[in-house]
Amino acid sequence: MAEMEVANKGKKGKRSKKLSTRVDLTPMVDLAFLLITFFMLATTMNKPKTMEINKPVEDKDQDKDMDEPTIKMSKTLNLMLGDNNKVYWYVSPDEITATSTIELDSTDYSAQGLRAVVKRRQNEVQAMHGDKNELFVMIKPLPGSKLKNTVDALDEMTINGVNKYAILPPKEAIDSLVALQINQKRK
Amino acid sequence: MAKAKIARKSTTIDMTAMCDVGFLLLTFFILTTKFRPQEVTQIDLPASTAQFPLPDINVMKFDISKDGKIFFGLDDQPTRMALLERIEEEYKFDLNDDQRKAFKVMELWGIDINDLPAFLAMDATARGHYEQPGLKIDSTEFEGEHQVENLITWSRYANPELRIAIKGDKSTSYKSFDLLIQTLQRCKVNKFNIITTEKKVAE
Numbered sequence: 001m002a003e004m005e006v007a008n009k010g011k012k013g014k015r016s017k018k019l020s021t022r023v024d025l026t027p028m029v030d031l032a033f034l035l036i037t038f039f040m041l042a043t044t045m046n047k048p049k050t051m052e053i054n055k056p057v058e059d060k061d062q063d064k065d066m067d068e069p070t071i072k073m074s075k076t077l078n079l080m081l082g083d084n085n086k087v088y089w090y091v092s093p094d095e096i097t098a099t100s101t102i103e104l105d106s107t108d109y110s111a112q113g114l115r116a117v118v119k120r121r122q123n124e125v126q127a128m129h130g131d132k133n134e135l136f137v138m139i140k141p142l143p144g145s146k147l148k149n150t151v152d153a154l155d156e157m158t159i160n161g162v163n164k165y166a167i168l169p170p171k172e173a174i175d176s177l178v179a180l181q182i183n184q185k186r187k
Numbered sequence: 188m189a190k191a192k193i194a195r196k197s198t199t200i201d202m203t204a205m206c207d208v209g210f211l212l213l214t215f216f217i218l219t220t221k222f223r224p225q226e227v228t229q230i231d232l233p234a235s236t237a238q239f240p241l242p243d244i245n246v247m248k249f250d251i252s253k254d255g256k257i258f259f260g261l262d263d264q265p266t267r268m269a270l271l272e273r274i275e276e277e278y279k280f281d282l283n284d285d286q287r288k289a290f291k292v293m294e295l296w297g298i299d300i301n302d303l304p305a306f307l308a309m310d311a312t313a314r315g316h317y318e319q320p321g322l323k324i325d326s327t328e329f330e331g332e333h334q335v336e337n338l339i340t341w342s343r344y345a346n347p348e349l350r351i352a353i354k355g356d357k358s359t360s361y362k363s364f365d366l367l368i369q370t371l372q373r374c375k376v377n378k379f380n381i382i383t384t385e386k387k388v389a390e
Contacts, residue, residue, distance in 0.1 A: 025202030032209030039216035050352060050380035051237035055368065057377050081361070141361040147251070148233040148357040150364070151383060155235045 051154060056166065075129060076136045077121045079153060080170060080178060083144030085109060087153065088182050089117055092174055104178060109152040118160045137162050140170040142179065227295050227319060228252040233357045234386035241382060245348045247339070250295060251355040255363030256321030258297035259338055261349075267291055269345035270338070277337070280304050289314070297321040300334050324366055335367075339374045351379040 073092045080088040090104040107113035118137070126132040139153050150167070157165045170179060230250060250258040261267045271290050275282060278300060282290075286307035297319045298306050309317065322338075325331030343349050351371065355364055371379060 024199075025206045029202050029206045029209050032206065032213050036209065036213050036216055039213070039220050043216060043220040047240045048232065048354075048382045049235070049237050049385050050239050050241050050382050051235050052239060052378065052380050055372060055377045057375075141365075143360065143362040143365075145361045146357065147355040147359040147361060147364050147381075150361060151233040151235050151381060155237070155386075158236060 051151065053154070053167070071136050075125055075134050076138060077118065078138045078140065078175075079114075080175065080182075081139065081141040081145035081149045081153060082106075082182060083142070083146075085146075085149065087114055087149070088178065089114075090174075090178060091121070102174070104181065106182070109149065109156075114153070114156050115160060118156055118162065122160065122162070133161075133163055135162055135164065137165040139165060139167045140175060141167065142170060227258050227297065228256065230354055230356045231358070232354065232382060232384045235381075235383040236386055237383055238385075239380070241352060241380070242350055245346060245350055247342055247349045247351050248295065249351070249353045249367060250297075251353065251359045251363055251367065252321070253356045253358055255360065255366075256297055256319070257324055257335070257363070257367060258295045258319070259322055259335075260293075260295035261342055261346075263346075264291050266342060266346040266349070267293070270342050273341040273345070274300060274303070277341075278303075282307065299323045300338075324370060326366065335370050336374050339371065339376065343374075351376055352382050353379055354382040 073094050076091065078090050078092065080090075082088055085108060086106050087109060088104060088106045090102050092102055093100045105117075107117055122132040122135050125135045137157060139150070139157075141150050141153075154165075154167075156162075170176070228250065230252065244263065246262045248260040248262065250260070252258070261270065268287070268291060271282075271287060274280065280303070282304060286304060289307045289311070290303075296306075299320070300323070306314065306317070306319075322335055323332070324335045325333060339351075353364070353367065368379075371377075
């Protein structure tokens with residue numbers, strides 16, 4: 001391929017031979033593309049996305065005698081993340097009396113599962129209080145759950161537009177009852 | 188009818204233009220590439236619909252492996268060196284230049300700080316094959332050496348702009364994740380990011 005056309009026209013003189021200045025660039029192009037391929041494969045193109053989490057500030061000195069801001073329990077939804085990709089949800093009544101019952105059910109993280117529960121609860125809160133943004137979701141991951149479950153649950157909050165939610169340790173009395181009921185370790 | 192003469196054309200093509208394009212792209216890729224750091228553990232990220240990209244600079248990274256081992260990494264070398272200086276000072280280490288250099292290029296590590304000098308003294312291949320046991324993390328506030336707390340505080344002291352990113356495996360148990368969160372909260376870090384991959388919302 002190399003063009004080594006030697007000028008061979010005219011008289012056979014003692015003139016120095018005129019060499020073509022053209023160089024065959026094919027190997028150079030080969031090399032360039034080889035390196036491009038290497039760098040393309042080595043580079044990390046898609047940047048990972050992140051999910052921001054804000055935890056409430058733990059203040060040990062204060063708040064001891066101050067009352068925690070109370071939320072009406074009828075505005076809440078409790079999600080307990082258990083093992084085997086199951087999520088247990090319940091709504092506790094405003095006041096717990098001897099006769100009060102709690103609805104407890106399990107579901108999964110699919111669009112028909114958890115999302116439907118959150119949507120239903122949003123509608124209930126809307127009917128009761130007039131604004132579905134009043135819904136407060138408490139996410140309580142149990143030790144048996146996986147990180148994926150927490151991420152999925154938080155994701156559902158974003159998808160459903162729930163503005164008020166928190167990751168809390170399952171430490172209320174009712175949580176331990178529920179944990180006992182569903183055969184999960186609480187700590 | 189006279190036969191149409193087909194002009195014999197040269198099969199050589201001028202490669203200059205292609206060469207130009209090739210090298211232009213090559214330059215682009217060389218300049219933009221950022222090599223994937225050597226993974227200490229295999230981590231399978233959870234997927235989420237979150238859209239916030241991981242910042243390029245000022246990142247303190249924690250990796251949590253499937254079995255709950257925690258690894259620590261800082262993205263820029265000046266902060267790493269400042270942290271090492273602080274560690275040397277606090278732990279009374281006397282490191283040589285080779286050990287410092289080894290720490291400077293370490294993207295992610297997870298060993299007891301007391302074992303750090305020995306680990307840094309290994310040669311590079313041995314270090315690569317060494318199975319790191321994960322950071323020594325305290326299970327409660329009142330026991331242990333507070334190694335992880337110290338790492339966080341000292342790094343943030345060296346670079347106050349650090350953001351904290353946590354990279355956990357899908358099947359990391361919440362318990363080990365919570366252990367890290369509690370440690371972070373003890374250092375008054377209440378805001379952090381979980382690294383995820385992108386997922387489309389299935390309607």
